[in-house]
Amino acid sequence: MYLRRAWAVFWKDSLVERRSKEMANGLFFFAFLLLFLFHFALGPDRARIEMAFPGLLWLGFLLTGLLGLGRTFLGERENDCLEGLVLAPGDKSAIYLGKVAGGVVLMLLLQVFLLLLFTVFYNLEMRKVLPGLAFVGALGAIGFAAVGSLFAAITAQVRARELLFPLLLLPVVIPLLLGAVAATGELVQSHSLSAARHWLALLAGADLIYLTTGLLTFEFILEA
Amino acid sequence: MVNGHWAIEAQGLWKEYGSTRVLQDVSLTVAPGEGLVLLGPNGAGKTTLLKILATLIRPTAGLVRIAGYELRRDADAIRRHVGLLAHGSYLYEDLTAVENLQFFATLHGLAVRKGDLLRALGDVDLGGDADQRVREFSLGMKRRLAFARLGLQRPRVLLLDEPFAGLDQQGIKRVEDSLTAFKEEGAAVLMVTHNLGHGLAMADRVAILAAGRVAVERNRHGLDPEALSALYTTHTGDR
Numbered sequence: 530m531y532l533r534r535a536w537a538v539f540w541k542d543s544l545v546e547r548r549s550k551e552m553a554n555g556l557f558f559f560a561f562l563l564l565f566l567f568h569f570a571l572g573p574d575r576a577r578i579e580m581a582f583p584g585l586l587w588l589g590f591l592l593t594g595l596l597g598l599g600r601t602f603l604g605e606r607e608n609d610c611l612e613g614l615v616l617a618p619g620d621k622s623a624i625y626l627g628k629v630a631g632g633v634v635l636m637l638l639l640q641v642f643l644l645l646l647f648t649v650f651y652n653l654e655m656r657k658v659l660p661g662l663a664f665v666g667a668l669g670a671i672g673f674a675a676v677g678s679l680f681a682a683i684t685a686q687v688r689a690r691e692l693l694f695p696l697l698l699l700p701v702v703i704p705l706l707l708g709a710v711a712a713t714g715e716l717v718q719s720h721s722l723s724a725a726r727h728w729l730a731l732l733a734g735a736d737l738i739y740l741t742t743g744l745l746t747f748e749f750i751l752e753a
Numbered sequence: 754m755v756n757g758h759w760a761i762e763a764q765g766l767w768k769e770y771g772s773t774r775v776l777q778d779v780s781l782t783v784a785p786g787e788g789l790v791l792l793g794p795n796g797a798g799k800t801t802l803l804k805i806l807a808t809l810i811r812p813t814a815g816l817v818r819i820a821g822y823e824l825r826r827d828a829d830a831i832r833r834h835v836g837l838l839a840h841g842s843y844l845y846e847d848l849t850a851v852e853n854l855q856f857f858a859t860l861h862g863l864a865v866r867k868g869d870l871l872r873a874l875g876d877v878d879l880g881g882d883a884d885q886r887v888r889e890f891s892l893g894m895k896r897r898l899a900f901a902r903l904g905l906q907r908p909r910v911l912l913l914d915e916p917f918a919g920l921d922q923q924g925i926k927r928v929e930d931s932l933t934a935f936k937e938e939g940a941a942v943l944m945v946t947h948n949l950g951h952g953l954a955m956a957d958r959v960a961i962l963a964a965g966r967v968a969v970e971r972n973r974h975g976l977d978p979e980a981l982s983a984l985y986t987t988h989t990g991d992r
Contacts, residue, residue, distance in 0.1 A: 540856075
């Protein structure tokens with residue numbers, strides 16, 4: 530029953546997004562613009578771009594993710610649907626889990642799109658690191674969606690939410706960003722995940738902490 | 754009362770927002786199968802009272818029991834027995850009518866099949882609009898769809914905030930018939946409305962809330978719309 534409720538939230542959000550395309554179009558265009566900005570900032574020097582690649586990639590994920598995850602609960606404001614969620618009996622963390630699942634899928638789609646853009650724009654060779662990068666990307670997406678969905682719920686009813694959401698989120702995701710950038714860097718240099726195992730452990734630990742905190746506190750946040 | 758419990762019981766309810774008192778020492782009871790209609794001018798505290806009873810707002814002081822469950826201890830149990838029709842429709846505009854009902858049913862742990870969903874839609878004359886997106890619905894259709902959710906849930910306690918708002922005569926008749934059926938099945942109904950005529954038609958008792966207090970409570974018998982209107986004006990100063 531718990532997983533069915535989580536699945537229902539994920540299904541509902543996916544369906545609404547697929548039909549309205551409110552978020553996806555804007556986010557993919559924003560990711561495209563970011564690549565242009567990076568290109569103007571760094572110039573055409575390939576060696577410089579390769580060196581900055583891990584940082585740029587995760588900065589791209591972070592900025593597009595900030596826009597996407599910040600809207601996680603905005604759809605619930607229309608017609609007071611957030612109140613409807615509060616009225617549902619049972620463990621509210623199922624709702625959180627459904628929202629996180631939606632956030633993970635969104636982040637993964639953005640990662641694929643950004644990687645594709647990086648490959649095309651900068652002619653970077655990705656094939657050898659792709660499986661490792663997918664693993665790092667998945668760990669990053671889970672952590673980012675877990676903490677992002679929680680702060681999106683906290684700020685959903687606040688007037689200055691566009692300002693408050695990044696202010697709350699960015700300091701908290703520093704360990705995640707640090708681990709993801711460092712792991713991607715090691716991976717690009719050595720083409721091996723084992724070289725990045727300490728950073729992967731940091732990522733996995735951060736994911737666990739964010740997810741557990743979210744599951745335990747979401748009910749109080751929703752009912753506050 | 755059933756098994757020694759009122760369906761709805763509020764004793765000495767207070768609600769304050771800072772220095773503003775919204776509810777002051779409100780006490781009321783509704784028995785299973787009974788309809789209490791709550792009247793009052795804007796700002797009297799009617800919606801706040803409904804939201805407290807529905808577990809959406811915590812009272813500053815006082816006791817609330819719904820279907821025998823105490824609000825502070827058993828809010829989750831109360832939610833299983835309460836159906837709320839509020840100002841907000843709780844509907845997702847980009848989902849179809851049947852998808853909205855499906856989502857509601859899953860979230861509330863209701864064991865329903867597609868046929869049950871279509872039947873609930875048919876009961877509110879939306880059978881032909883099952884696959885239409887709610888964004889394309891009129892206000893009255895949204896209201897009826899929100900009412901269809903209650904039909905799926907079959908709650909023991911119905912809390913209704915202006916249930917006739919936006920409905921045409923046929924819609925009003927449908928809602929009145931549904932409410933009568935709910936009451937016959939033993940559900941308690943607490944309805945907030947500005948429409949004295951429709952409110953009186955559904956009432957077993959009438960209470961008037963003014964400035965956060967229950968100003969008067971009367972049995973429906975012996976009250977006609979004119980007498981109720983006079984009573985309302987006397988206690989609220991509102992015409």
